Structure formats: C-alpha cells, structure tokens
Amino acid sequence: MPAVSMTVNGKPVTADVDPRTLLVQFLREELRLTGTHVGCDTSQCGACVVHVNGRAIKSCTVFALQLEGAKVATIEGLANGDQLHPMQEAFRDNHGLQCGFCTPGMIMAAVDIVNRKGHDLDEHTIRSELEGNLCRCTGYHNIVKAIAAGARAMGSGAAVTQKAAE
Amino acid sequence: MAMVMDGEVQLPAPREVVWAKLNDAEVLKACIPGCESLEKLSETEFQAVAVVKIGPVKAKFKGKVRLSDLDPPNGYRISGEGDGGVAGFAKGGATVALTPKDGTQLSYHVDAQIGGKLAQLGQRLVNGAAKNMADQFFKNFVAAVS
Amino acid sequence: MSATGIGATVRRKEDQRFITGKGHYTADVNRAGQTHACFVRSPHAHARIKGIDATAASKMPGVVAVLTGADLAVDKLGNLICGWMIHSKDGSAMKMAPHPALAQTKACHVGDPVAVVIAETLAQAKDAAEKVQVDYEVLPAVADPAQAQSAGAAQIHEVAPKNTIYQWQLGDKGKTDAAFQSAAHVTKLDIVNNRLVPNAIEPRAAIGEYDSGTGHFTLWNTTQNPHVARLVIAAFIGMAPEHKLRVIAPDVGGGFGSKIFIYPEEVVALWASKRVGRPVKWVAERVESFLSDAHGRDHVTHAEMAFDRDGKVVGLRARTIANLGAYMSTFSSSVPTYLYATLLSGQYNIPNIYCEVDAVYTNTVPVDAYRGAGRPEATFVVERLVEVAARELSIDPAELRKRNFIHQFPHQTPVILAYDAGDYNASLKKALELADYKGFAKRKRESARDGKLRGIGLSAYIEACGLAPSQAAGSLGAGVGLWESAEVRVNPTGSVEVLTGSHSHGQGHETTFAQLVSERLGIAIDNVSIVHGDTDIVQFGMGTYGSRSGAVGMSAIVKALDKVEAKAKKVASHLLEAAEGDIVFKDGKFTVAGTDRSVPWGDVALNAYTAHKFSGQELEPGLKETSFYDPTNFTFPAGCHVCEVEIDPDTGETEIVNWTAVDDFGVLVNPMIVEGQVHGGITQGVGQALLERAIYDKDGQLVTGSFMDYCMPRAHDVPSFKVGVTVTKCPSNPLGIKGCGEAGAIAAPAAVINAITDAIGSEQIAMPATPQAVWTAIQRGNATRKAAE
Structure with missing residues (x-):
C-alpha cells in the first residue's frame, strides 16, 4: 500500500493506505478523528466538511492519497485548547444544533463562509452559502442565527456574549 | 425503471453483408461498448460480459444474449439480461430491421429495464447513457461493415 | 422560576461534545477484533430466490463468512414483528406476513437483504458482496397502494389475499351518512399524502458482539428505544434471553420515528457476531437508508x-x-x-x-x-x-x-x-x-x-x-405499555443521576431533565447527570417517540423525586430531631416549619448514606428512588x-x-x-x-x-x-x-x-x-x- 503524509490539526501524520481510501475514512478510521461524519455517499449532506489548506471541502470527495503534503483541519482542531472557537460558541449560544450529527460539518462550513464572505453576513447570504449542508433537526433557523453571531464574534476577536435567550 | 429508444442508421454495405455481421459474435463483441467477452453457446445464444458505467455506478454485467425472430436478411430481435451484482440488473432488447436503400438502412427499436442501484442512482442518466451506448455501437458497426 | 429551572432558557449541556467533535455515535464505536458487514440486497421488487451461490465470494480476500436466510433458518431465529394488533371490521386479525431478517424464499422489495458478507475490512466485504450470485426468478410487482387490491395485482404474501392487511373502520357510519344526507353543503377532496423518507442525517448502524465466556450479547445501535429493541430481539427473534442481551444506544443523530423500529440489520449483526465469534459492525450507506429505513405517510x-x-x-x-x-x-x-x-x-x-x-x-x-x-x-x-x-x-x-x-x-x-x-x-x-x-x-x-x-x-x-395510558393503548391493540420509568440516584455528596427510560436523539434531555431536578432539589444544573440509552444501566423504559418524553418521561422523574423528597424528609427529621410531618423542603433546604432550624440538601444526602443519625430499624440507609409513571x-x-x-x-x-x-x-x-x-x-x-x-x-x-x-x-x-x-x-x-x-x-x-x-x-x-x-x-x-x- 502506498504511503501518504499530511498535517492534520497541526500534527504531521504518515500512513500506508489502500489507494481507494477517502479522506473522511482516513480521518475516521486511521486517525480515529470521529468528529467528521458521513451522512451520505453522494456528496450532498456536508456532514464531512473539513478544511484543506484553509478551504472547506467535503472529505468524502477526495482520496487521502491526493492530499500529500496538505494541511487538514477538522472539528477536533478548531478550539484552542479549552477555549472554543467563536463559531463553536455561537452554535451553542444560539441553539444551532440538536442531534449534533451535521454540526461538525456545519461549523467547518460556517468558518469557511466567514473566511470568504467576511464578518457581516446577512440572512440571505448565509442561507445560500449553506447550500452544501443538510440538517434535518433544526430547520436552519438557529443555524443561520448562529453563523451570523459567530461571524461577528470572529470579527471582533471577542467571545460571543450573545445569549441564547435572544 | 423502463425506457424505450428508436433510431435509424445508414450502413454503406449490402443487406446480406450487414446481416452476416449482425450474426457474427466477433463483430458484435467488438462493437458492444465495454464488452469483455462474448462466447457463442449456440447459433442463437451467447454468454456475454460487459462493463457498463452509468453516472456514479460502474459494474460488470454478466448474462445471456439471445437472437430471436430471425428473418434473414430482413432482421431479428436481440435481447438479453445482465446481472450486475450489487449494481443491479439491466434487461431488454432491440428489434432490428434491415432495408436495402443506398446500401442498407438499419432501424432499431430498443426497450430496456434497469433495476437496483442502477435505477436508484443512475435513473436520470440512463436515457442519455443508453443513447450514448447505441451511438457508440453503431459507430463501431459502421466501421465493421465498411 | 430559577435561572436554570422549569421555564428557563438554558444553554444545552450536551452541546460541548457535539461542537467539539466529541460526540459518540454508533459508527464511532470500534471493538477489538471487529469485522465488517455488507448486505447483499435484492435489485428486484419481487422475486423468488432460487438459489444463492456464495462460493466465489467466500474465497475473496478477507472474507470471514457469507450468511444467508437459510443459515438464519438453521439457527431457528424468529421473524421481525409488528407489535400493534388491528382488527378488521369483520373481526378478523390483521394479516401479518413472515418477515425474516434475511429473505428466505423470496425478496419483496428492492433493498430486501438476502445475504450478508462478513469480512476483515469494509472494502473487502463490499468486494466480496459483488461476487455473491443470487439466482432470482423475477415476479410481477405492485408499488402503487391504489392498485394493490385490484384483481390483476401481484400477490405478495399468501396470508394476505388481495394484499389487504386489514379493513378497519372507526365511527358511526349510519349516523354520519344521515348527517351528509341532510347537509346544506358538502366539500369533497381527493388527497394523496406523499410518501416520505425520514433521512435522519446519521445513517442507521449496528455493532453486534458476543461473549462466548458468558453467553452475553451486546448491541450498539442507532435506536430511539433500546429496551423495546432488546425485548423484541429477545422475545420474538429469540436471539438470547433479555438478561443476556445488552442494547446500547449511544449518541443518536436524529430519529424522527425511523429509529424506533427493530430492523433486520441489527438482528443480523448480533447473530453473525456469534456465528463468526467476533464483533460485527454495519453502518448504512445513504443509498441503503433509502432502501431499508421505514418510510412515512403514503x-x-x-x-x-x-x-x-x-x-x-x-x-x-x-x-x-x-x-x-x-x-x-x-x-x-x-x-x-x-x-x-x-x-x-x-x-x-x-x-x-x-x-x-x-x-x-x-x-x-x-x-x-x-x-x-x-x-x-x-x-x-x-x-x-x-x-x-x-x-x-x-x-x-x-x-x-x-x-x-x-x-x-x-x-x-x-x-x-x-x-x-x-x-x-x-x-x-x-x-x-x-x-x-x-x-x-x-x-x-x-x-x-x-x-x-x-x-x-x-x-x-x-x-x-x-x-399514552397503557390500559387505553392496550385496549386499542398495543402490544406494549406506554408508561415511562425514572430512577433518581442521589449521591452522598448531593449530586444526582437520573436514569431515564426516555432516549434523547437531539431533543436535549440532558438539559431539560436536569432543569426539572435542579428546580425541584435546589441544586445546580451541573450537579445533575441524565443517564439513558443502555439497558444494562437503566431500568426498563419505553423510549422516545410521539412527543412523549416531556409529558411521560419527565412525569416519571417527578414521581421519583416525590419519593426522594419523602425519604429525604425522614432523614432530615432525624438530623433536626423534629417530627417528619413538620419538615418543609424548599429552595434546597429542609426546615422545621415555623422555625429557623434547617439542614441543607447536601447534609441530608450525606447523612442518608453515613446513616449515623438513625438506626436501620427506623430507616433504610441510602437515597435512591424509582418510579414507573403511566399517564391518565x-x-x-x-x-x-x-x-x-x-x-x-x-x-x-x-x-x-x-x-x-x-x-x-x-x-x-x-x-x-x-x-x-x-x-x-x-x-x-x-x-x-x-x-x-x-x-x-x-x-x-x-x-x-x-x-x-x-x-x-x-x-x-x-x-x-x-x-x-x-x-x-x-x-x-x-x-x-x-x-x-x-x-x-x-x-x-x-x-x-x-x-x-x-x-x-x-x-x-x-x-x-x-x-x-x-x-x-x-x-x-x-x-x-x-x-x-
């Protein structure tokens, strides 16, 4: 089996993989980073979104072998130790999750939206940017609120203080 | 999941030649897209293996191909069913009619059914894929009879 | 209302793990020595199974076993069942057809599992599944419910002529027809309530494990009701007696009803784990979810x-x-x-x-x-x-x-x-x-x-x-009671675990149930843990569906808390040297009515366990109570x-x-x-x-x-x-x-x-x-x- 080396959440990893191993399988099965989820097999649900070299991708659409030398970030690497990323905090504050299964992909996609679209996101932008992510629980209402709040917090650099009661 | 397709092709060869080629396992094997083997079991029966790709589903189909309603040199019906394992199945046939006209005019009427994963994932693409396969077959066949 | 009590908007306790990728779903569970299962499913809607040739598949790399419905029959496993009896207008019972976990004589829908390949890796199982040869005789099929009873329609099960399971009625036909006859206006509509696929974002999954030393089975399963799953798999499938079967539903990623039911795949994962002597893991692909999760409406x-x-x-x-x-x-x-x-x-x-x-x-x-x-x-x-x-x-x-x-x-x-x-x-x-x-x-x-x-x-x-009220549900044909259970375990330091028969798969019970306990006992919400989803830990419970966990599940907790409070008052009466009837419990304190003499919750909890202030003849030590609540x-x-x-x-x-x-x-x-x-x-x-x-x-x-x-x-x-x-x-x-x-x-x-x-x-x-x-x-x-x- 061929070997692949990449950096995952800041740590270098090297492993021999079956060539057909998808990135998501590599993360979940080889590295046991099970925060990245699989919700479909046709690249529609977005539960597997991670960042590769700073951009969001669906980790079910690339082979691990394609990512030689890449920098991969998963939900497990988003917080800074015990300090949550502002987007994580915003999802909790705004009740942007219920069963939690789509959540890692949603949060990774949301951070990417902010990286691309800035900190002042209107509802229409957020909803259309979420095109690649399915949630069956929340009806999206609170996810949209969470992303708007998380985007603002990422801009201010401060923790989100908005209360869920809002 | 059923589909039908009709078409005509103009072949630059006399009807007898076309008829002979239509009954020649080697010719058919060369012309059927993705055909890996076509073994003659009898004058009218073949064992076939073909690799077919429709949308996200790619599978090796194994099955029998039969010739019936033989009416030399006017035409026949070629039918078959293939088992693609977990990819599902495909079955169907084509009625082929030959008319002498500027060489030979071949008209065909195809009816086909697919099932399993092929229908589940590939149904939106199946008509286009079938059309492609037919086009590819006749392109090859034109070359074979020329 | 306290800041974390009933009626308060409290951020969810469970979110920390979900937003950091530390949720623990069935697919995240991995067992030492586990194998992987891939199901071979019928591509035909209706077909007789004339034979299954697993020779080539068995020789594929990594294959541990290929099992079919015939193997299931050898082991005499029972059928999957429907647990609610409906009678037709003519008094006859509904026509329940046999439903083996792997099809035995024929496949009745596209996706019906006919064989399973167990292999060292999932990729190997999938590769080998390609090689399983099933000889089908394709039969006519019917998919449209409006056509199912017509004379020419395909007949699916022998027990149900004209594919009719029951012809049921409710209400008074004569009186209703009479009302229509004298009506001034009648509105008529033809309605198709479209068929839906539930599609929780977490696909179903199951891991079966058999311990030959103890004869115990364990099933990790995406289920909304682990005890009901255990009951059915024990009593009807006959896999193992209930006390030798443990069902664990870890974090479950949405259910919407579709994870209430007992499905063939978990039965097969359990059974196969004994057959091959190793844990067997199955995780649905989304295309399998479409073909095997129960659909809705129609x-x-x-x-x-x-x-x-x-x-x-x-x-x-x-x-x-x-x-x-x-x-x-x-x-x-x-x-x-x-x-x-x-x-x-x-x-x-x-x-x-x-x-x-x-x-x-x-x-x-x-x-x-x-x-x-x-x-x-x-x-x-x-x-x-x-x-x-x-x-x-x-x-x-x-x-x-x-x-x-x-x-x-x-x-x-x-x-x-x-x-x-x-x-x-x-x-x-x-x-x-x-x-x-x-x-x-x-x-x-x-x-x-x-x-x-x-x-x-x-x-x-x-x-x-x-x-629902169990008696009422039973009179309407339910095969189970629809009460709920709760056990409130007070620890010596005053913190509390609630063991609930309800199951959370997105509803936030770890928060809302803790709010109830927090308000009632006057303790911090962080001092309450809600435990659910494991039949070895939690007493029998009925699970979550039908919007029942608040009304029934929390009511059971209330009833258990009533008992805890009553017992705690007894402990407090010994501590305060006052009559039990004079003790008032409010804001986390036990007070002798009309005095300023009180003991806090924590002291009572500790003394319930040290048992220094009362004798065993007067009062049992400990502070733990259970309730089974049946709504009215x-x-x-x-x-x-x-x-x-x-x-x-x-x-x-x-x-x-x-x-x-x-x-x-x-x-x-x-x-x-x-x-x-x-x-x-x-x-x-x-x-x-x-x-x-x-x-x-x-x-x-x-x-x-x-x-x-x-x-x-x-x-x-x-x-x-x-x-x-x-x-x-x-x-x-x-x-x-x-x-x-x-x-x-x-x-x-x-x-x-x-x-x-x-x-x-x-x-x-x-x-x-x-x-x-x-x-x-x-x-x-x-x-x-x-x-x-």
Missing part, C-alpha cells in the same frame, strides 16, 4: 365534510388506503388507524365522523411512523377540507374555523379521544395578529404589482401525544400556523415569505429548545409540501433513492420563523406538559398547500408542490378561466 384518501346552513360542520367521512410496504414494520399498523382517524375531529366540534382504512402490502420498503405519524395525515385531511369549504362557502377561512372550534373542555369526540384542555381561539387570534392577517390584502396587491401571486394559508392542528390521558397539543407564500407565475416557484406558528404545548420547560423543535418540525412539513417524495416506478424500483433525486429541504428553502405560544396547562400530568416534537411537521403541510391554492386560485394541488406542479396548475386555471369567458 396515504390515498377521499374525504368529505358536510356543513349546515350556518357553516357548522355536521359530518366528516374519509376513506383511506394506507401503504404499509412489503412487510409490517414494528408499529406500522397503528399509524393509519389509531394515530390517524382518531384525530379527524381536528379542533372542531364535529358530531359525526366515520373513517374506513384499508392497509395494503406493496413491493416497497415498509412504511411506519415518521414525525407526526398519522396525525399529519389527519390534519392535512381536516385542514384542507375546511380551507376549501371556506372558499366554496365564501366565508373567511379564519372565521369558518372559529365558528366550529371546540370551546368546552373536556370534549368527547366521536372518534375515541377526549380532549382535556385547550383554547383554540386564543392560538388562532395570536397567530393572525403575529402574521398581520389584516394586512395581507395590501401585501397581495404589492406582490401583484411585482407580477407575483401571493397567498396565505392557515392550519389549525391538533395532535394526541404523550403516548393522551395530551393534546394544538395551535395555529400561518404560511404566506409568493409564487412566480412564470416559473411556478414558491417562496415562503412569512411563517407564523402559535402553539399551545402546555408548560414549557426550556423555551429555546421548544422553539428549536418547532423550527425543525415546520421544515420537515415544508419539505413534504414543496420538495420531498419517494417515487417508485411501476416495477417497484425506487427512483428517488439518494440525495441527488430526493429533494431534502435546505437552508434557502425556508424562512426564519415567527414562533409564539399560548398556554393551557395539560391536566393529565403533574407538570402540565403537552409535548412539542411533532407539531411543526403536523401543522405545516396543510398551511403551505392552503397558501399555494389561495395564491393560484385552485382547490387542488398535489404534494410536493414543485415549481412544475404549481406552474401546470396555474396554466390549467388560466385555461379554465379563458374557457369560461
């Missing part, structure tokens, strides 16, 4: 509503054909009967109701409860009839509803249920205010100026939740949703521009969580109305079998929702809770379709109202109008 209905001269409803009758698919799933029989026809009175005083339901087999995936389960179908019938009638009678739809609302409680409907409390006028009034119903005409004119068609639709729904009635959440749409007549595209929901759920424990439940429910209902439909072709092939073809609601398909509440307390449980999990999905479809038909001036449009369907309806309307001119 009714074909003709319904009529009769009115007198004053616009009062005098009768309702409905005839429904319900598709139950190829086999009877765990609770499928109850959905189109007692969860459907009993709700046909809606919020209205309807003196005469009669409903007939034929349940049929078809060559499709089994159909069972999906969010709302029968009640969305009933609400759609009632609320569409009322809306269409209002137009036919030229009465404002809100006014017609008001005219027929039930005002007096309790109210006995003619279809079993006795509504205990509600104020339907209040929720309608508040919804119309929040939706600015009065300003609609102006908004419609503005839309018209932009070339758009605007419509508004109401849905005044009711549901029966909190399932169903609960009746109700409310009014208002949907406003704008339609582009050139494309037929519908945009939902406003949504107002006013619900009466009784007492709210955590308004933030309740609102979240409402949002999610509405979106599933909008999905049904605008986007989703499982389509089988005439051969029984599922042609909407992935997210490429089955249209799931996405963020841009729905607006932000306006959510309000009215409150009438539920009188049948100690907390006054009615339940909120299904309301949105029940209310929404009728609201959307009422709004669309209002916009385009048509009485009929099928769900899902896709742009193509709406555009076609607009063209048809234009043509009719032209012809009339």
Whole structure:
C-alpha cells in the first residue's frame, strides 16, 4: 500500500493506505478523528466538511492519497485548547444544533463562509452559502442565527456574549 | 425503471453483408461498448460480459444474449439480461430491421429495464447513457461493415 | 422560576461534545477484533430466490463468512414483528406476513437483504458482496397502494389475499351518512399524502458482539428505544434471553420515528457476531437508508365534510388506503388507524365522523411512523377540507374555523379521544395578529404589482401525544405499555443521576431533565447527570417517540423525586430531631416549619448514606428512588400556523415569505429548545409540501433513492420563523406538559398547500408542490378561466 503524509490539526501524520481510501475514512478510521461524519455517499449532506489548506471541502470527495503534503483541519482542531472557537460558541449560544450529527460539518462550513464572505453576513447570504449542508433537526433557523453571531464574534476577536435567550 | 429508444442508421454495405455481421459474435463483441467477452453457446445464444458505467455506478454485467425472430436478411430481435451484482440488473432488447436503400438502412427499436442501484442512482442518466451506448455501437458497426 | 429551572432558557449541556467533535455515535464505536458487514440486497421488487451461490465470494480476500436466510433458518431465529394488533371490521386479525431478517424464499422489495458478507475490512466485504450470485426468478410487482387490491395485482404474501392487511373502520357510519344526507353543503377532496423518507442525517448502524465466556450479547445501535429493541430481539427473534442481551444506544443523530423500529440489520449483526465469534459492525450507506429505513405517510384518501346552513360542520367521512410496504414494520399498523382517524375531529366540534382504512402490502420498503405519524395525515385531511369549504362557502377561512372550534373542555369526540384542555381561539387570534392577517390584502396587491401571486394559508392542528395510558393503548391493540420509568440516584455528596427510560436523539434531555431536578432539589444544573440509552444501566423504559418524553418521561422523574423528597424528609427529621410531618423542603433546604432550624440538601444526602443519625430499624440507609409513571390521558397539543407564500407565475416557484406558528404545548420547560423543535418540525412539513417524495416506478424500483433525486429541504428553502405560544396547562400530568416534537411537521403541510391554492386560485394541488406542479396548475386555471369567458 502506498504511503501518504499530511498535517492534520497541526500534527504531521504518515500512513500506508489502500489507494481507494477517502479522506473522511482516513480521518475516521486511521486517525480515529470521529468528529467528521458521513451522512451520505453522494456528496450532498456536508456532514464531512473539513478544511484543506484553509478551504472547506467535503472529505468524502477526495482520496487521502491526493492530499500529500496538505494541511487538514477538522472539528477536533478548531478550539484552542479549552477555549472554543467563536463559531463553536455561537452554535451553542444560539441553539444551532440538536442531534449534533451535521454540526461538525456545519461549523467547518460556517468558518469557511466567514473566511470568504467576511464578518457581516446577512440572512440571505448565509442561507445560500449553506447550500452544501443538510440538517434535518433544526430547520436552519438557529443555524443561520448562529453563523451570523459567530461571524461577528470572529470579527471582533471577542467571545460571543450573545445569549441564547435572544 | 423502463425506457424505450428508436433510431435509424445508414450502413454503406449490402443487406446480406450487414446481416452476416449482425450474426457474427466477433463483430458484435467488438462493437458492444465495454464488452469483455462474448462466447457463442449456440447459433442463437451467447454468454456475454460487459462493463457498463452509468453516472456514479460502474459494474460488470454478466448474462445471456439471445437472437430471436430471425428473418434473414430482413432482421431479428436481440435481447438479453445482465446481472450486475450489487449494481443491479439491466434487461431488454432491440428489434432490428434491415432495408436495402443506398446500401442498407438499419432501424432499431430498443426497450430496456434497469433495476437496483442502477435505477436508484443512475435513473436520470440512463436515457442519455443508453443513447450514448447505441451511438457508440453503431459507430463501431459502421466501421465493421465498411 | 430559577435561572436554570422549569421555564428557563438554558444553554444545552450536551452541546460541548457535539461542537467539539466529541460526540459518540454508533459508527464511532470500534471493538477489538471487529469485522465488517455488507448486505447483499435484492435489485428486484419481487422475486423468488432460487438459489444463492456464495462460493466465489467466500474465497475473496478477507472474507470471514457469507450468511444467508437459510443459515438464519438453521439457527431457528424468529421473524421481525409488528407489535400493534388491528382488527378488521369483520373481526378478523390483521394479516401479518413472515418477515425474516434475511429473505428466505423470496425478496419483496428492492433493498430486501438476502445475504450478508462478513469480512476483515469494509472494502473487502463490499468486494466480496459483488461476487455473491443470487439466482432470482423475477415476479410481477405492485408499488402503487391504489392498485394493490385490484384483481390483476401481484400477490405478495399468501396470508394476505388481495394484499389487504386489514379493513378497519372507526365511527358511526349510519349516523354520519344521515348527517351528509341532510347537509346544506358538502366539500369533497381527493388527497394523496406523499410518501416520505425520514433521512435522519446519521445513517442507521449496528455493532453486534458476543461473549462466548458468558453467553452475553451486546448491541450498539442507532435506536430511539433500546429496551423495546432488546425485548423484541429477545422475545420474538429469540436471539438470547433479555438478561443476556445488552442494547446500547449511544449518541443518536436524529430519529424522527425511523429509529424506533427493530430492523433486520441489527438482528443480523448480533447473530453473525456469534456465528463468526467476533464483533460485527454495519453502518448504512445513504443509498441503503433509502432502501431499508421505514418510510412515512403514503396515504390515498377521499374525504368529505358536510356543513349546515350556518357553516357548522355536521359530518366528516374519509376513506383511506394506507401503504404499509412489503412487510409490517414494528408499529406500522397503528399509524393509519389509531394515530390517524382518531384525530379527524381536528379542533372542531364535529358530531359525526366515520373513517374506513384499508392497509395494503406493496413491493416497497415498509412504511411506519415518521414525525407526526398519522396525525399529519389527519390534519392535512381536516385542514384542507375546511380551507376549501371556506372558499366554496365564501366565508373567511379564519372565521369558518372559529365558528366550529371546540370551546368546552373536556370534549368527547366521536372518534375515541377526549380532549382535556385547550383554547383554540386564543392560538388562532395570536397567530393572525403575529402574521398581520389584516394586512395581507395590501401585501397581495404589492406582490401583484411585482407580477407575483401571493397567498396565505392557515392550519389549525391538533395532535394526541404523550403516548399514552397503557390500559387505553392496550385496549386499542398495543402490544406494549406506554408508561415511562425514572430512577433518581442521589449521591452522598448531593449530586444526582437520573436514569431515564426516555432516549434523547437531539431533543436535549440532558438539559431539560436536569432543569426539572435542579428546580425541584435546589441544586445546580451541573450537579445533575441524565443517564439513558443502555439497558444494562437503566431500568426498563419505553423510549422516545410521539412527543412523549416531556409529558411521560419527565412525569416519571417527578414521581421519583416525590419519593426522594419523602425519604429525604425522614432523614432530615432525624438530623433536626423534629417530627417528619413538620419538615418543609424548599429552595434546597429542609426546615422545621415555623422555625429557623434547617439542614441543607447536601447534609441530608450525606447523612442518608453515613446513616449515623438513625438506626436501620427506623430507616433504610441510602437515597435512591424509582418510579414507573403511566399517564391518565393522551395530551393534546394544538395551535395555529400561518404560511404566506409568493409564487412566480412564470416559473411556478414558491417562496415562503412569512411563517407564523402559535402553539399551545402546555408548560414549557426550556423555551429555546421548544422553539428549536418547532423550527425543525415546520421544515420537515415544508419539505413534504414543496420538495420531498419517494417515487417508485411501476416495477417497484425506487427512483428517488439518494440525495441527488430526493429533494431534502435546505437552508434557502425556508424562512426564519415567527414562533409564539399560548398556554393551557395539560391536566393529565403533574407538570402540565403537552409535548412539542411533532407539531411543526403536523401543522405545516396543510398551511403551505392552503397558501399555494389561495395564491393560484385552485382547490387542488398535489404534494410536493414543485415549481412544475404549481406552474401546470396555474396554466390549467388560466385555461379554465379563458374557457369560461
């Protein structure tokens, strides 16, 4: 089996993989980073979104072998130790999750939206940017609120203080 | 999941030649897209293996191909069913009619059914894929009879 | 109300793990030495299995075993069952066909599992599954429920002639027909309640493990009710006695009903683990979910509503054909009967109701409860009839509803249920205010100026939740009781574990249940843990479905807390050297009434365990109590949703521009969580109305079998929702809770379709109202109008 080396959440990893191993399988099965989820097999649900070299991708659409030398970030690497990323905090504050299964992909996609679209996101932008992510629980209402709040917090650099009661 | 397709092709060869080629396992094997083997079991029966790709589903189909309603040199019906394992199945046939006209005019009427994963994932693409396969077959066949 | 007590918006305790990727779902579980399973599924809707040749597959690399239905039969495992008995009008029992976990003589739907390959890796299992040769004799199939009973239709099961499972009725036919005969106006509708795929984002999964040393089985499973799964797998499948089978439901990623049922795959994973002597793991691919998770709805209905001269409803009758698919799933029989026809009175005083339901087999995936389960179908019938009638009678739809609302409680409907409390006028009034119903005409004119068609639709729904008094459920055919259990374990340091038979798969029980305990015992919410989802740890419980965890699950906790408090008072009386009857418990302190002498909660908890202040003859040490709570009635959440749409007549595209929901759920424990439940429910209902439909072709092939073809609601398909509440307390449980999990999905479809038909001036449009369907309806309307001119 061929070997692949990449950096995952800041740590270098090297492993021999079956060539057909998808990135998501590599993360979940080889590295046991099970925060990245699989919700479909046709690249529609977005539960597997991670960042590769700073951009969001669906980790079910690339082979691990394609990512030689890449920098991969998963939900497990988003917080800074015990300090949550502002987007994580915003999802909790705004009740942007219920069963939690789509959540890692949603949060990774949301951070990417902010990286691309800035900190002042209107509802229409957020909803259309979420095109690649399915949630069956929340009806999206609170996810949209969470992303708007998380985007603002990422801009201010401060923790989100908005209360869920809002 | 059923589909039908009709078409005509103009072949630059006399009807007898076309008829002979239509009954020649080697010719058919060369012309059927993705055909890996076509073994003659009898004058009218073949064992076939073909690799077919429709949308996200790619599978090796194994099955029998039969010739019936033989009416030399006017035409026949070629039918078959293939088992693609977990990819599902495909079955169907084509009625082929030959008319002498500027060489030979071949008209065909195809009816086909697919099932399993092929229908589940590939149904939106199946008509286009079938059309492609037919086009590819006749392109090859034109070359074979020329 | 304390900051974390009942009624407080508290951030969820469970979120920390989910937002950091530390959730622990079944697919995340890995066992030492585990193997992987890949199912071989029928590509045919209906086919006799003449033989299975596993020779080539068995020789593939990494293959541990290939097992078939014949192996299952050798081990004498029982069939999957439907646990709710329904009797036909002629008194005969429903016709339950055998349902082996692996098909034995024939496959009855596309996706029916016929063999399983167990291998070292998943890739190897999949490769080998390609090599399993199944010799099928293809049989004619029937997929359309309306065709299933016809003379020429394929016959699926010997036990059920004409594919008919039961022909059931409810209500008084004679009286209802008489009411129709003397009616001033009758509104008639033909309705197809479209077939849906639940599609929780977490696919189902199972890991079976057998310990040959102890004879114990363990099953990790994506289930909403681990004890019921254990009961069925033990008592009916005969895998192992209950005490030797442990079912663990770790974090479960959404259920919506689809994870209530006991499926072939978990049975096979368990059985195979003993066969191969190693753990067996199976995780569904999404295409498998489409072919194996129980689907929802799929009714074909003709319904009529009769009115007198004053616009009062005098009768309702409905005839429904319900598709139950190829086999009877765990609770499928109850959905189109007692969860459907009993709700046909809606919020209205309807003196005469009669409903007939034929349940049929078809060559499709089994159909069972999906969010709302029968009640969305009933609400759609009632609320569409009322809306269409209002137009036919030229009465404002809100006014017609008001005219027929039930005002007096309790109210006995003619279809079993006795509504205990509600104020339907209040929720309608508040919804119309929040939706600015009065300003609609102006908004419609503005839309018209932009070339758009605007419509508004109401849905005044009711549901029966909190399932259910066990005795009542039993008399209606339920094979189980529908109480719930709780154990409250107080630790010596005063912290508390609650073991609940309810199961959380997104509902936030770890927070809301802790809020209840926090308020009652006056301790911090962080000092309460909610434990659920493991049959070895938690006492028998009934699980979560039917919006029951608040009304029933939390009531059980209340009852256990009552016992804890009573025992704690005894301990306190010894500490305070006062009579037990003089002890008052408030704000986390035990006080001798009328004095300032008190002991805090923590001291009482510690002393219950040190047992230094009382003798064993006087009082048992320890502080742990259990309760099994059986409700006295169903609960009746109700409310009014208002949907406003704008339609582009050139494309037929519908945009939902406003949504107002006013619900009466009784007492709210955590308004933030309740609102979240409402949002999610509405979106599933909008999905049904605008986007989703499982389509089988005439051969029984599922042609909407992935997210490429089955249209799931996405963020841009729905607006932000306006959510309000009215409150009438539920009188049948100690907390006054009615339940909120299904309301949105029940209310929404009728609201959307009422709004669309209002916009385009048509009485009929099928769900899902896709742009193509709406555009076609607009063209048809234009043509009719032209012809009339």
